[in-house]
Amino acid sequence: MIMDAKGLHYKALNKLIEDAINNSAKKIKITNVNGQRYIGGGIKGNVEIEIHGTPGDDLGSFMDGPTITVYNDAQDGIGNTMNSGKIIVHGDARDIVGHSMRGGKIFVNGDVGYRVGIHMKEYKENFPVIIAAGSAGDFLGEYMAGGRIVVLGMKDSDSEIVGDWIATGIHGGMIYIRGKVEEHKLGVAAKIAEFSQEDRKYLRNLLKEFCKTFGYNVKKILDAEFTKITPMTHRPYGKMYTE
Amino acid sequence: MRFPPEFKVVRDQEKCTKCKRCTIECTFEVHGYDKKKKRMVANDENCVACQRCVFTCPTKALVIERRPPTFSDHPTWTEWIRRDIMTQAKTGSVILASMGNEKPYQSLFDSIVIDACQVTNPAIDPLREPMELRTYLGRKPEKIEIENDALKTEIAPNLKLETPIMIAHMSYGAISLEVHKALATAAKEQGTMMGSGEGGLHKELYPFADHIIVQVASGRFGVHEEYLKIAAGMEIKIGQGAKPGIGGHLPGPKITEPISETRMIPVGTDALSPAPHHDIYSIEDLSRLIYALKEATRYKKPVFVKIAAVNNSAPIATGIIRAGADAVVLDGFRAGTGAAPQVIRDNLGIPIEAAIAAVDQRLREEGIRHWGSIIASGSIRTSADVAKAIALGADAVYIGTAALIALGCTVCKKCYTGKCTWGIATQVPKLRKRLDPEKGAKAVSNLIQAWNHELKEILGALGINSVESLRGNRERLRGVGLSQPDLDVLGILPAGK
Incomplete structure (x- = not known):
C-alpha cells in the first residue's frame, strides 16, 4: 500500500495509517514525508512501514511490534517509550532516541544526537537495543535501567565517538562503545568494566542483524578496541538518604 | 549513641496475657518477651506510634505515650532541628520523610469561610431537592x-x-x-x-x-x-x-x-x-x-x-x-x-x-x-x-x-x-x-x-x-x-x- 504524505498534517497522515492497519495492511510505503510527527505512534502488530522523506519527532512512540524503515534522516524522539518492534534509520537520528524504551530494536546507520537511550528498561524477554553506526552526543544512557546501547563510531574519524556525561545514574543495562572512552567522560554511578571474550561473543550475536540490515561485516566491526560501561551498583543513590 | 525515644510504650501488666500478638503486629521490633522476667518488654527507641499494637492488643493492655521533650526548651533551636543536625552530622545524608509538609504554616483553607443563605435568598433543602454533583x-x-x-x-x-x-x-x-x-x-x-x-x-x-x-x-x-x-x-x-x-x-x-x-x-x-x-x-x-x-x-x-x-x-x-x-x-x-x-x-x-x-x-x-x-x-x-x-x-x-x-x-x-x-x-x-x-x-x-x-x-x-x-x-x-x-x-x- 502506498500513501503520499505531501501536504498532509500529521493527524491526517496517522489516521490514514491507522485505517490501513485496521484494514489489515501488512506493508505500507509512505512517500513525500516531510516532518510529520508521531508516525507509527501507538500502533501494534506485524506491519512494515517504509518512509521516504524525513519523518518528524516521536517516530514510533509507544509502538508495539511493527517495523519502520526510514531511508533518510530522522528527527528527535524516535522510539519514545517503544514497547517492541524495530526502527531502522538509514541516515542520522537526532536527540532522545529510544527514551524509556521497553523493548524492540533501533538501528541507526548514521550518528545519533544528545540524550540517547535515557531511562531504557528491561524485564526478562522485553529487552531494548539501540545500535548506531556513527557517533553519539552527550548524556548517552542516563538513568539507564536495562537493555543495551552500542555505538560503533564508524562514520567520521575526526569527531569523538561519544560525548560527555555518559550513563549518569545508570542502575541496569550496559553500553558498548567501539573505541577507547576516557574515564572522565563518565557520569556519576557509571564505571568502565573489562571487555571480555564473553562480551565479544555476546556482541557478535547482537550485531548480526544490524550488519545484515546495513551490509556491514561483523568480523571487521569486532576487530577493534571496545569499551564496556556498566552500573557501579544497582542503588547509586542508596546512601544519599537517612531517617 | 542513639536519641532518647520519642514515644513510650505503656503496658498494663495486669491486663497483658503475654499472648505476644504485639510482637507479630509490630514491624519495627519494639515488642519482645523477656524470658527471665517472664513478661513482655518494649524497646521504646524503635516505636513510631503507628498504633498497630494498640489497636490489635486483645486485652487493650497497651498505650503509646509521647515522651516529654528531653531537650532544654529553645524557640529557635527546637528539639527536631537539633535532632536533624545531629543525625546529619553523623551520616552526611539527606533526611528522608513521608506524608505531607510538617511545618506549621498558616492554613488558608482554615482562614476561609463559606457564605450561607438567610431570608432574602432562600436555602435549598438537599433532602427534598435534587442536587447535582456531576x-x-x-x-x-x-x-x-x-x-x-x-x-x-x-x-x-x-x-x-x-x-x-x-x-x-x-x-x-x-x-x-x-x-x-x-x-x-x-x-x-x-x-x-x-x-x-x-x-x-x-x-x-x-x-x-x-x-x-x-x-x-x-x-x-x-x-x-x-x-x-x-x-x-x-x-x-x-x-x-x-x-x-x-x-x-x-x-x-x-x-x-x-x-x-x-x-x-x-x-x-x-x-x-x-x-x-x-x-x-x-x-x-x-x-x-x-x-x-x-x-x-x-x-x-x-x-x-x-x-x-x-x-x-x-x-x-x-x-x-x-x-x-x-x-x-x-x-x-x-x-x-x-x-x-x-x-x-x-x-x-x-x-x-x-x-x-x-x-x-x-x-x-x-x-x-x-x-x-x-x-x-x-x-x-x-x-x-x-x-x-x-x-x-x-x-x-x-x-x-x-x-x-x-x-x-x-x-x-x-x-x-x-x-x-x-x-x-x-x-x-x-x-x-x-x-x-x-x-x-x-x-x-x-x-x-x-x-x-x-x-x-x-x-x-x-x-x-x-x-x-x-x-x-x-x-x-x-x-x-x-x-x-x-x-x-x-x-x-x-x-x-
Whole structure:
C-alpha cells in the first residue's frame, strides 16, 4: 500500500495509517514525508512501514511490534517509550532516541544526537537495543535501567565517538562503545568494566542483524578496541538518604 | 549513641496475657518477651506510634505515650532541628520523610469561610431537592451548534464524574496491590476516577481501567500502548506538591519481583524518576508529549498535566492548556508523598488555595478557562476543603492521604521504610495481607459518599443546586484574619464586607 504524505498534517497522515492497519495492511510505503510527527505512534502488530522523506519527532512512540524503515534522516524522539518492534534509520537520528524504551530494536546507520537511550528498561524477554553506526552526543544512557546501547563510531574519524556525561545514574543495562572512552567522560554511578571474550561473543550475536540490515561485516566491526560501561551498583543513590 | 525515644510504650501488666500478638503486629521490633522476667518488654527507641499494637492488643493492655521533650526548651533551636543536625552530622545524608509538609504554616483553607443563605435568598433543602454533583473534566466547546436536531459541534473527550472528588495518584510500588485494588473498586463504586500513580498498573487493575487515569511521569514506569489505551484518561506528571522540582527515588527495598515486572527495572534497585522529563524542556516539548499520547490513543481520551503549585503556576498553567492539555492538575505544598527529602517537602512550593485562585483568574483573564479543567490536590482533608477549592476555581479535587486514612493509615510517616504495619505502604506479602481490598473499598467509598452528602448540604445552604454553580464562585467565600495581599491573591473579601 502506498500513501503520499505531501501536504498532509500529521493527524491526517496517522489516521490514514491507522485505517490501513485496521484494514489489515501488512506493508505500507509512505512517500513525500516531510516532518510529520508521531508516525507509527501507538500502533501494534506485524506491519512494515517504509518512509521516504524525513519523518518528524516521536517516530514510533509507544509502538508495539511493527517495523519502520526510514531511508533518510530522522528527527528527535524516535522510539519514545517503544514497547517492541524495530526502527531502522538509514541516515542520522537526532536527540532522545529510544527514551524509556521497553523493548524492540533501533538501528541507526548514521550518528545519533544528545540524550540517547535515557531511562531504557528491561524485564526478562522485553529487552531494548539501540545500535548506531556513527557517533553519539552527550548524556548517552542516563538513568539507564536495562537493555543495551552500542555505538560503533564508524562514520567520521575526526569527531569523538561519544560525548560527555555518559550513563549518569545508570542502575541496569550496559553500553558498548567501539573505541577507547576516557574515564572522565563518565557520569556519576557509571564505571568502565573489562571487555571480555564473553562480551565479544555476546556482541557478535547482537550485531548480526544490524550488519545484515546495513551490509556491514561483523568480523571487521569486532576487530577493534571496545569499551564496556556498566552500573557501579544497582542503588547509586542508596546512601544519599537517612531517617 | 542513639536519641532518647520519642514515644513510650505503656503496658498494663495486669491486663497483658503475654499472648505476644504485639510482637507479630509490630514491624519495627519494639515488642519482645523477656524470658527471665517472664513478661513482655518494649524497646521504646524503635516505636513510631503507628498504633498497630494498640489497636490489635486483645486485652487493650497497651498505650503509646509521647515522651516529654528531653531537650532544654529553645524557640529557635527546637528539639527536631537539633535532632536533624545531629543525625546529619553523623551520616552526611539527606533526611528522608513521608506524608505531607510538617511545618506549621498558616492554613488558608482554615482562614476561609463559606457564605450561607438567610431570608432574602432562600436555602435549598438537599433532602427534598435534587442536587447535582456531576462533573465533566476536559475541554469545553466555545459554543454549541445544533443542526437538524442533532449536535453539530464536535465535543472533545471529557471524563464524566458523579462527584468532584477523585482518588489521587499513588504509585504501585509506594503502596501495595491490595490498596490499589481497594481504591479502584471505590472509584468505580462512586462513579469517579482513581489515579494510577507513576508505577504502572498491575494486570489485576485492568478491569477497573475505565475508572483509572494513568500517569506518565519522568521515569515512564509501566507506560506502554495497552496501559494508555485501556485507561479513562492520561496524566503527564511534571511535578509533585510534596517535592516540587525534584525527581523521585522509590527506595530499593520496595522494588520486589512484581514491582520490578511492572516498572521494568531490576529488583532491589531504587526506582529513579529524574527531576525533568528528558524529552521535555519547554512548553513546546510538553505539547509534543501531549500529542504523542493523543495520537497513540486516537484522540479518544483527555490528557491532563500535573504540576506542583509554585510561584509562576498561573503562566505555566496557561502554557499547559495552550499546549493542548485538557486539564491542569495543581498539587499544593502540603501534598503527601511516600518518600521525599524533608527539606524539600517542608519548604518548597506554595499553598494550593493560592495556586487555584491564581490559575483560575489567569485562565479567565485570557478567555481560555473553558479550554481545560482545573484539578486541585494536596491536603484536601474535608468536604469543606473540597467546597472551598471549587469555589476558588477548581473543577475537581484529588484526595490521597484522606483515602489512605480511610484505609487505616494512622500517618506515622514511615512509608519510605516499606514496613507499614497497616499493610498500606508496603510490598511485604504478610503485611499486604493485613489490608482486605473489599473492606478497604467500602471504607473509601463511604468516605466519598459522606463528603458528597456534606457537599450537598453546603450547596443547599448556599442556595445553589449544582456544583457547577459553585465553581469559581469566590463571591461566596470570605477571609478571616487574612492580610489584604492574601485576600487579593485569593480574590475574596474579608468577612463582614
